[in-house]
Amino acid sequence: MKKRILAVILSIGMAVSFLGGCTRHATKKPTSEVVDVAETEKYALILNGSNNQYEKLIAQGFESVMKEANKDYVVKTPRDSRAQDQEEFVKQLTWEKVSCIAVAPLDAAALEKPLRAAMDAGIDVCAYDTPTTPDSRELFINQTDTDQIAVTLMDAVLDLSGGMGQWAILSSSSTAANQNEWINRMRETMKDDKYKGLEMVEVAYGDDQYQRVYDQTKALLQNYPDLKTICVPSTAELPAAAAAVEDARSHVKLTGFGLPSEMADHIGANKAVPYMYLWNPDDLGRLTAYVSVALHNGKITGELGEKFKAGDMGEFEVTRSEDEGTQVIVGSPYKFDQDNIEKWKDIF
Ligand code: RAM
Secondary structure, three states, X not given: OOOOOOOXXXXXXXXXXXXXXXXXXXXXXXXXXXXXXXXXXXXXXXXXXXXXXXXHHHHHHHHHHHHHOOOXXXXXXXXXXXXXXXXHHHHHHHXXXXXXXXXXXXXXXXXXXXXXXXXXXXXXEEEEOOOOOHHHOOEEEEOOOHHHHHHHHHHHHHHHOOOOEEEEEEEOOOXXXXXXXXXXXXXXXXXXXXXXOEEEEEEEEOOOOHHHHHHHHHHHHHHOOOEEEEXXXXXXXXXXXXXXXXXXXXXXXXXXXXXXXXXXXXXXXXXXXXXXXXXXXXXXXXXXXXXHHHHHOOOXXXXXXXXXXXXXXXEEEOEEXXXXXXXXXXXXXXXXXXXXXXXXXXXX
16 A cells, blocks of 8 residues: 555553544554554455456465455456456445455456546555556566566477468457567567568457357468467467367467366377466465555555565565566466476366
């Protein structure tokens, strides 16, 4: 929280509240003992869709930290991937005056106004997984450095295409700010001489709908008979894309981001997905919880250079994000292939 905050005052013989006009924050400290007003704290997590197991795992990580810290929390899930539902949630939570809203926006531009209204009402706001606009958050909890993602995926496409040929991207939606940043950065990375044999033919969208992803993948296979590789940087789309490639008995290779638990059957040197990447969604959820509490308690404000300890996850530093706001980065992506998928499929 930008303003330093909050106390319940226990004085000898009587309990006196110094909360004044504001019910959430007290600024005065009398002579007696001061503790956090745990009973007024409530933390909200807004997921990006009901068809997304990755988001559910993030929620589990978030919940585990909140439970351990004995904090009240609520998790909101939009039907399918309806951006409008997220707007409604933000308005409701603002009205409820929760302590902090953490959100993975489906449409960052549409969410800007309600999130700014929440911040004006004294609620802390952070984005996780996908950035909101920089003006409508205090901090972005970013899974991995954008450059690292772009280079990792471009190198995988180059490798799976045998150094040259046509390739395509199958993304979640055209308003997903994280996907768009990654794709833009991949286009930049591709200008390097190393990738000059590659031709990117199309960016298609699956909107996290199984059938739509399946159909879009089939269309790519039909429209580009020489296609070598499809990069799918979304866990919600990769399983249906793999099924479509397998059903078509296509030689096209897939890579991107996927959950080992959902992708194990498709991973292998001679399968649709020779290898793929991801970070641990549980870590992302846990760090989001630590950031939410630290913002509310005033331990951090989201300013560049701040450092803070996130429980057993260790120390993190606030850095500049791709969109000129600020971020903390969870870690690096892991690679999953036929040698390690059996182990990882039971983990997440
Ligand atoms: C999907 C979502 C999410 C993205 C992951 C990799 O689950 O679109 O935003 O970060 O994939």
